[in-house]
Amino acid sequence: MTGNGSIRESCGSHVAVSFSNVPRETTTRHPGSMANNHATVNTTASPRFLSHICLEWRNIPLLKPATRFAGLCLVAFPLHAQQAANHVALGIVATEARDLPAALQQFEAALKQDSMNYEANWRAALTLGLLGDPFPMRVKSARRDSLYARAERYAQRAVKANSSGADGHFALAASLGRAALMVGPEEKVHRAALIRNEALRALAIDPRHDGAYHILGRWNAEVMRLPGIGRFVARHFLGGRVLDQASWPKAIAYMKKAVELAPGRIYHHLALADIYVDARQPREAEAQLHLVDSLPVREAMDTNYRQQAASLRRRLVTR
Numbered sequence: 610m611t612g613n614g615s616i617r618e619s620c621g622s623h624v625a626v627s628f629s630n631v632p633r634e635t636t637t638r639h640p641g642s643m644a645n646n647h648a649t650v651n652t653t654a655s656p657r658f659l660s661h662i663c664l665e666w667r668n669i670p671l672l673k674p675a676t677r678f679a680g681l682c683l684v685a686f687p688l689h690a691q692q693a694a695n696h697v698a699l700g701i702v703a704t705e706a707r708d709l710p711a712a713l714q715q716f717e718a719a720l721k722q723d724s725m726n727y728e729a730n731w732r733a734a735l736t737l738g739l740l741g742d743p744f745p746m747r748v749k750s751a752r753r754d755s756l757y758a759r760a761e762r763y764a765q766r767a768v769k770a771n772s773s774g775a776d777g778h779f780a781l782a783a784s785l786g787r788a789a790l791m792v793g794p795e796e797k798v799h800r801a802a803l804i805r806n807e808a809l810r811a812l813a814i815d816p817r818h819d820g821a822y823h824i825l826g827r828w829n830a831e832v833m834r835l836p837g838i839g840r841f842v843a844r845h846f847l848g849g850r851v852l853d854q855a856s857w858p859k860a861i862a863y864m865k866k867a868v869e870l871a872p873g874r875i876y877h878h879l880a881l882a883d884i885y886v887d888a889r890q891p892r893e894a895e896a897q898l899h900l901v902d903s904l905p906v907r908e909a910m911d912t913n914y915r916q917q918a919a920s921l922r923r924r925l926v927t928r
Contacts, residue, residue, distance in 0.1 A: 775815035
């Protein structure tokens with residue numbers, strides 16, 4: 610998702626939360642608004658189109674049954690596709706209005722029409738992740754875990770539907786990170802490699818995908834936040850040699866790129882400030898927190914991100 614898009618994600622709310630519970634994603638593609646120019650709402654065309662189909666059907670009563678069945682398939686499938694597209698478009702509108710439950714309802718309605726609809730799957734995955742993010746990480750929550758598990762299933766299906774789409778790989782990376790909260794240490798390390806790979810695949814397809822850069826920035830930061838002994842055990846006993854790729858400079862560089870591509874997204878600035886704090890660069894962190902306070906609220910979780918920024922500022926002051 611590029612900077613003009615809303616669920617980007619946020620896209621990846623606890624992208625690397627597989628490593629820690631540090632508060633963190635939209636993405637809305639406004640991944641991070643989810644809006645784009647691919648779908649348009651057509652609330653009046655469908656009924657007319659249906660009428661047209663019925664009229665045409667009445668006009669061919671003498672066709673053989675097999676021919677009539679073929680004709681039915683030809684007219685019914687475009688109708689289903691149009692209905693799915695309309696639901697996706699309405700979901701984007703709801704996302705832009707910061708109404709995530711309504712957005713999810715529309716995306717899942719599209720999937721009832723076409724379960725392999727690529728856009729409906731990745732948008733539903735990102736929306737589910739955002740709906741689960743407000744639940745405190747320190748408290749067990751079956752509801753949050755269920756939302757994250759569903760998000761991962763939709764993201765997997767999006768990639769299956771279109772392996773050449775950057776947003777599907779981005780949604781999968783974000784969903785894997787969130788779902789990693791529910792697994793043990795060895796599976797967390799395994800997922801760490803998958804998260805990184807999916808984000809890199811998204812960038813290979815779309816080098817200007819701000820959400821993918823965000824995920825890679827968080828990935829590097831979360832690995833670096835692991836205690837030294839934790840990284841040693843993960844590398845040598847849990848097959849986590851990929852963790853050797855992480856560094857604070859990479860975390861900063863990736864997140865700065867996300868900010869550069871989508872400077873209006875509060876979440877990128879918050880994450881960069883968080884990285885600067887742990888990398889012991891307080892002046893740079895304060896500059897990013899100032900931007901969090903000054904930017905307008907655009908995405909569903911922006912108010913929550915501002916609250917996180919206030920907590921981060923208090924942490925910065927006590928250091």
